[in-house]
Structures are given as C-alpha cells and as structure tokens.
Amino acid sequence: MQIGVLGSGAMGAGIAQVAATAGHDVILFDKNPAAIERAKEKLLKILNRLVEKGRLTDPEAKAIFGRIYFVDNIYAYKDCGLIIEAIIEKLEIKKDVFEQISDVVSKDCILASNTSSLSITSIAGAVDHPERFIGIHFFNPAPLMKLVEIIPAMQTSKDTTKRAKDLIDSWGKLTVLVKDTPGFIVNRLARPFYGEAIRIYEEGFADFATIDWAMTEIGGFRMGPFTLMDFIGNDVNYAVTESVWTSFYHDPRYKPSFTQKRLSEAGWLGRKTGKGYFDYSENAEKQNPTKDKVLGAQILWRILVMLINEAADALYLKIATKEDLDLAMEKGVNYPKGLLRWADEKGIVHCVETLDRLFDEYREERYRCSPLLRNMAREGKKFYSNPA
Numbered sequence: 001m002q003i004g005v006l007g008s009g010a011m012g013a014g015i016a017q018v019a020a021t022a023g024h025d026v027i028l029f030d031k032n033p034a035a036i037e038r039a040k041e042k043l044l045k046i047l048n049r050l051v052e053k054g055r056l057t058d059p060e061a062k063a064i065f066g067r068i069y070f071v072d073n074i075y076a077y078k079d080c081g082l083i084i085e086a087i088i089e090k091l092e093i094k095k096d097v098f099e100q101i102s103d104v105v106s107k108d109c110i111l112a113s114n115t116s117s118l119s120i121t122s123i124a125g126a127v128d129h130p131e132r133f134i135g136i137h138f139f140n141p142a143p144l145m146k147l148v149e150i151i152p153a154m155q156t157s158k159d160t161t162k163r164a165k166d167l168i169d170s171w172g173k174l175t176v177l178v179k180d181t182p183g184f185i186v187n188r189l190a191r192p193f194y195g196e197a198i199r200i201y202e203e204g205f206a207d208f209a210t211i212d213w214a215m216t217e218i219g220g221f222r223m224g225p226f227t228l229m230d231f232i233g234n235d236v237n238y239a240v241t242e243s244v245w246t247s248f249y250h251d252p253r254y255k256p257s258f259t260q261k262r263l264s265e266a267g268w269l270g271r272k273t274g275k276g277y278f279d280y281s282e283n284a285e286k287q288n289p290t291k292d293k294v295l296g297a298q299i300l301w302r303i304l305v306m307l308i309n310e311a312a313d314a315l316y317l318k319i320a321t322k323e324d325l326d327l328a329m330e331k332g333v334n335y336p337k338g339l340l341r342w343a344d345e346k347g348i349v350h351c352v353e354t355l356d357r358l359f360d361e362y363r364e365e366r367y368r369c370s371p372l373l374r375n376m377a378r379e380g381k382k383f384y385s386n387p388a
C-alpha cells in the first residue's frame with residue numbers, strides 16, 4: 001500500500017520515516033518547498049546516523065530513503081491507500097486540505113489526521129465519505145515513540161478503525177483506541193502532572209527542584225514536571241493546557257496557571273531559550289532540592305492522586321479501556337506504572353479520602369473525586385483482580 005503524508009515538518013517527516021521503514025512507498029508533500037528540502041536533509045542525516053550506530057545496514061537505509069517520494073502536488077496521492085495529515089494545527093486549513101484530497105484519492109483510501117487538539121469529528125465533517133476518516137495520533141519523535149492513539153470520529157466505520165489499527169500495529173507501534181474527546185488519553189491524563197506541580201509551587205510548599213526531586217527520586221518518574229515542561233517548551237505546554245481547558249468548557253480541573261503563562265510571556269520557554277523554570281546557561285547556579293522525605297512523599301502523593309483521579313474519570317466516561325489507559329501512560333510518556341494499577345496499589349479508599357480532604361480544604365471543583373473511584377471505594381472494588 002502506498003502511504004501519503006501531508007506536511008513534512010517535525011511530525012510528517014517522522015511518520016514518513018516510520019512508514020517507509022515498514023516497507024511502504026511514501027508520498028510526502030508539503031506546500032512549502034523549503035520544508036520538503038529540510039525534511040529530505042533531516043531524513044538523510046537520521047538514516048545515516050542509524051547506519052553509524054549499527055541499527056541499519058547501508059543498503060537498508062538507502063532502500064528506506066528510496067521509498068520516500070518528495071512531491072510538489074497532492075495529485076501524486078491518487079493511488080494511496082492511507083493519507084496521514086500532519087500540517088498546521090488550524091481547523092479550517094485542515095478541512096480545506098481534506099476537501100481537496102477527497103477529490104484526488106479513491107473512496108476506499110483512509111484519510112487520517114495527526115492533530116493533537118482538534119476534534120476528529122469536526123474535520124470528518126468536511127470529508128467526502130467521512131466513514132473513512134480517523135485520527136491517528138503519533139507522538140514526537142514518531143520513529144522513537146511506540147505509542148499511537150487511534151481516534152475514530154462519530155462518522156468513522158468499524159472497518160476503517162480496524163484497518164487503521166491493524167496497519168499501524170503492523171508497523172511495530174503500540175496502538176490504543178480512544179474516544180474523540182479533548183487531549184485524547186495522554187494529553188488529558190497528564191495535565192495534573194504539570195498543573196498540580198505548579199499549584200504546589202504557587203502555594204509555597206516547595207520549589208521547582210524539590211518537586212522534581214520528589215517525583216523522580218521517590219516517585220520513579222523519568223523527569224520531574226518542571227524539567228519536563230522546560231524540555232517540551234513552556235509555550236507549547238501552556239498552549240496544550242489552555243486548549244484542553246477551553247475544549248472542556250472551562251472545567252476548573254484543567255485550569256491553566258499564571259505561573260506558566262508568565263514564563264511564556266517572558267520568553268522563558270525552557271531549554272530552547274536557555275531559561276525556563278531552571279537556568280541552562282553555562283555558569284548558572286544549580287537549584288538544590290530540599291531532600292526531606294516526608295515532604296517529598298506528600299508532594300508525590302498529591303500529584304499522583306490527581307493523576308489517578310483523571311485516569312479513573314476517563315474510564316468512567318468510557319474514553320478508553322482500563323488496559324489502554326494504563327498502556328498509554330506507561331508507553332506514551334514512560335510513567336513508572338499505569339495509573340489505575342497504581343491506584344489499586346495505593347488503595348482506592350485512600351485515593352478517595354485524599355481527594356475529599358483536598359476538596360474540603362480548597363472547596364474547588366478541581367479536587368472533585370471521580371464517581372467511579374467513590375463507587376469502587378464503597379463496594380471495595382479494585383481496577384484489576386490480579387496484581388501486576
């Protein structure tokens with residue numbers, strides 16, 4: 001099957017590499033010729049590096065590169081069986097482009113968007129034969145990140161969902177099936193990792209370094225929230241937070257923070273500008289955490305219980321299965337454990353009691369306990385009958 005990739009930026013180039021590595025001929029188009037040239041150079045560099053590291057032989061790398069056709073018009077998509085769009089995150093532009101592509105490809109060609117924040121259903125509305133439209137959400141960098149979220153629109157047929165999922169699975173990716181809701185799984189469930197960490201800082205309980213220390217050293221997370229936000233970019237992370245909050249009709253649980261907004265406004269975007277929560281300049285003074293184990297455990301538990309509540313509520317609202325919710329966080333963002341399995345270990349009653357205590361203290365909707373957790377606590381249930 002020929003695969004069409006639309007947009008040759010960070011995501012498009014990565015997705016093209018994944019599909020070509022899986023043996024497909026890939027038609028890569030971008031409206032900006034300079035972006036196509038950049039993608040060509042970048043892909044060559046990456047493939048050469050993989051040869052140097054011994055991950056690919058030289059003929060394999062050449063064959064992969066040879067399967068990617070860099071084209072200057074969308075008519076080259078005419079024989080494709082799947083088109084994955086990874087262009088600018090603007091609904092009207094995506095709709096417009098899919099309308100044009102619908103006229104070029106056969107009606108059996110699956111059309112997919114890699115959008116992180118737009119509704120798949122709303123894009124499908126602009127597509128001829130919307131039953132063949134679906135969300136296929138890769139993570140950055142696409143060749144390295146194993147997880148792919150598969151998001152059927154309301155209009156998507158079961159057959160399209162199965163074909164898309166089977167195909168991406170055959171590329172060696174780990175797919176999870178998600179309902180078309182803001183943030184899908186990962187960008188929704190991960191919100192408290194950042195939001196609650198910032199809140200703890202804003203209330204003066206601990207500084208950035210101490211919160212990061214608690215999450216990594218005590219919690220086992222690979223990166224602390226502030227290091228991770230600096231890595232992602234505070235502008236990007238703030239934009240995702242604001243988009244999820246707006247899409248949920250301003251549910252206070254997802255409310256963005258002034259701290260992050262001010263950092264973005266100041267241009268303290270993190271590693272890419274040399275300064276964010278931490279200073280990355282050469283002679284910068286390193287922030288030292290307060291290694292107080294009791295404080296650390298309190299910080300970890302407050303953030304973790306909010307993450308667990310988010311995962312439980314996503315299950316309650318049937319966003320995905322419990323297995324896919326856990327898999328997404330373990331494989332997508334390398335959490336030390338799936339959140340629902342973690343809830344079992346901590347005790348459902350303990351989770352509910354903590355959330356209720358936070359709710360009583362602050363009287364904020366942000367801390368409302370998911371009805372699922374409350375019901376489970378009442379009935380003495382766990383998410384999994386077997387321990388991990």
Ligand SMILES: NC(=O)c1ccc[n+]([C@@H]2O[C@H](COP(=O)([O-])OP(=O)(O)OC[C@H]3O[C@@H](n4cnc5c(N)ncnc54)[C@H](O)[C@@H]3O)[C@@H](O)[C@H]2O)c1
Pocket residue numbers: 006007008009010011012029030031032035085086087088089093097114115116117137138139140
């Ligand atoms: N960057 C990430 O971490 C990430 C992760 C997952 C999903 N996404 C999603 O993937 C999509 C692309 O993101 P990105 O980071 O690769 O962006 P990017 O800015 O790196 O690349 C976008 C490319 O699309 C091209 N483009 C814009 N309009 C076009 C059009 N009408 N026709 C053809 N090409 C067009 C641009 O020239 C550019 O090269 C977005 O929907 C984004 O939400 C991004």
